[in-house]
Amino acid sequence: MTLMYPELAPIAFIAAFSLGLALPWHWRARNVATLSIIFWLFAVNMIFAIDAIIWAQNVEVVALVWCDITTKMIIGSNFALPSACLCICIHLEQVSSVRVVRSTAADKKRRQLFEAFMCFGLPLVFMALHYVVQGHRFDIIEEYGCRPATYLSVAALLIVWIPPIILALAALVFAGLALRHFMLRRITFAAHLDASHSALTTSRYLRLMLMSVIQMVWSLSITSYILWFTLMAVPLRPWTGWADVHSNFSRVDTYPILFVPQEVLTSYYVSWWILPASTFIFVAFFAFGREAVDEYKQVFRSFRRHVLRQNPTTSQSTKSGRGFGGISLPSFRTTPKEPQMTSMTSFKPYPTPSPPTPTKYRGEFNDIDYDDTHSETSSSFGPALSYQAPTVVDLAPATPSTVTPSQSSRAPSGLPTSPRPFTYPSFDASHRNISAV
Structure with missing residues (x-):
């Protein structure tokens, strides 16, 4: 005999462990409402998965203590999830309204205490109140x-x-109400969130609001359907007294699938899907956001660093051709197909030529006259270069003197004589091989 619903346990396990994708960021943000959603969804999905394994093709009365605990947790989750979504929507409405100028540490502490009561205290209260209408211990459905x-x-x-x-x-x-505030301030909404000192961004705000709305519409629709179907299938019973309602309380009712009508099985199947579907909705909103993607990258880098013993930063820099600090290093590539003109920066370093000394220096060399009778000079660095000194005007106003173009200046001993003309770089044909120096 094969299982009628073999997918129950795998789907519940996948839903439970998929919540780990959204857990790190919410844990650091210390958002009690979203953390409670993760807790309750994980707990109930694990309960569904384990129950589907234990009671596959049987209705044996086993694991009594397990059932006592898990049935109460299922009751608590019915209150905890809408209560957590209510806390999220209240916080979003307060942040987006003009009533709260900025959030202080004391305000955050009070909000966390309120959310802790609504998400954990209130479900515990209704878990205890369920005993009032608990006719017997629990039921086991194959x-x-x-x-x-x-x-x-x-x-x-x-x-x-x-x-x-x-x-x-x-x-x-x-x-x-939160959506209305957002529409009224949609242009300056990011600045409004920043001014209120909230950890929310526009993206997180919209994701939280849409997630809460979709979760509540989904849960409200399924819960209303199950309530309608239950009232149609089973009429309301009169409250005949505590003793009558709780008579034979320790019994456990069992329901093999062969003896359960198909309409009831369909109702059970739809109600079972409320928790896994709510889990997948939550994961879809928070497991693929920017914060979650950053978390995945950080985990991957940590895995490479500590397990694979690699340095992700160095490897990435090597692959992308980047040096230290992420600075791009230029890549030099030569194409020998066509000769290209050599630019000035391709010359080898050469000392800058000193200007020719005037015939008469006044100042530091005022009493020394220098004569230069060389009109041409040859250099051992290359072919003979014609050099002609420019006209030098004596700066002394008392006895002006000029030097004719035929005269050339020679630098004093110890000063190097440059073989290059003042029109450097020269385009003369005899000077084009100067880069070979």
Whole structure:
């Protein structure tokens, strides 16, 4: 005999462990509401997966303590998820409104305490109140596992069914107000968030709001459908008293699939999908954002550094041709197909030629006259170069004197004579091989 629903355990396991993709950023942000969503989704998905394994093709009454604990946690999750979404929407509405100028550390502490009560304290209260309408210990359904037993009455509607619907409707109301504030300030919304000292950005704000709205619409629709189907299939029972409702409380009812009507099995299957589908919705909103992608990169770099013993920074710099500090290093490539003109920067370093000394220096060499009778000079560095000194005007105003173009100046002994003309670089044909020096 094969399983009717073999996908239950794998899907529940995948949903539970996929929450690890969104956990690191929310853990550092210390957002109690989103952390509680991760906790409750993980816990209930693990319960569904383990139950599907234990009670595959059987309804044996085993693991009684496990069922006592898990059935209460299933009841608590029905309150915790809409309550957490309500806390998120309240916070988004407060941040986007003009009532809160800026958030202080004391405000954040109060908000965390309020969210902790709403996400963990309130579910514990209703888990305890469920005992009022708990007709017997629990039920075991083949392939689904143990499920909470509820004596369907008006008291059960007020304790188990109506409060989650009210929380979901309240979350939708605050989400609508938050969306209204966003539309009114959509142009300056980022500056408004920054001025309020909130850790939210526009992207995170929209993702949180859309996630909460979709979660509440989804949960509200499924919960309303299950409530309608239950009331149609099982009529309300009168509250006949505590002793009558809790009579034979320790019994465990079992339901083999062969004896369960198909309509009831369909209802169970749809209600089972509420938690995995809510998990995938949450992961879709937060596992592929910019913060999550940065987390993945950091984990990958840590894996390469500590496990593979590689330095990701050095490897990336080597592959991309970058040096220290991410500075791009130029790549030199020569193409020998066509000769190219040599630029000035391709010459080898050569001392800068000193200007010719005037015939008469006044100042430091005022009493010394220098004569230069060489009109041409030859250099051992290359062919003979014609050199003609320019006209030098004596700067002394008392006895002006000029030097004719035929005269040339020779530098005093010890000063080098440059073989290059003042028109350097020269375009003369005899000077083109000067780069060979």
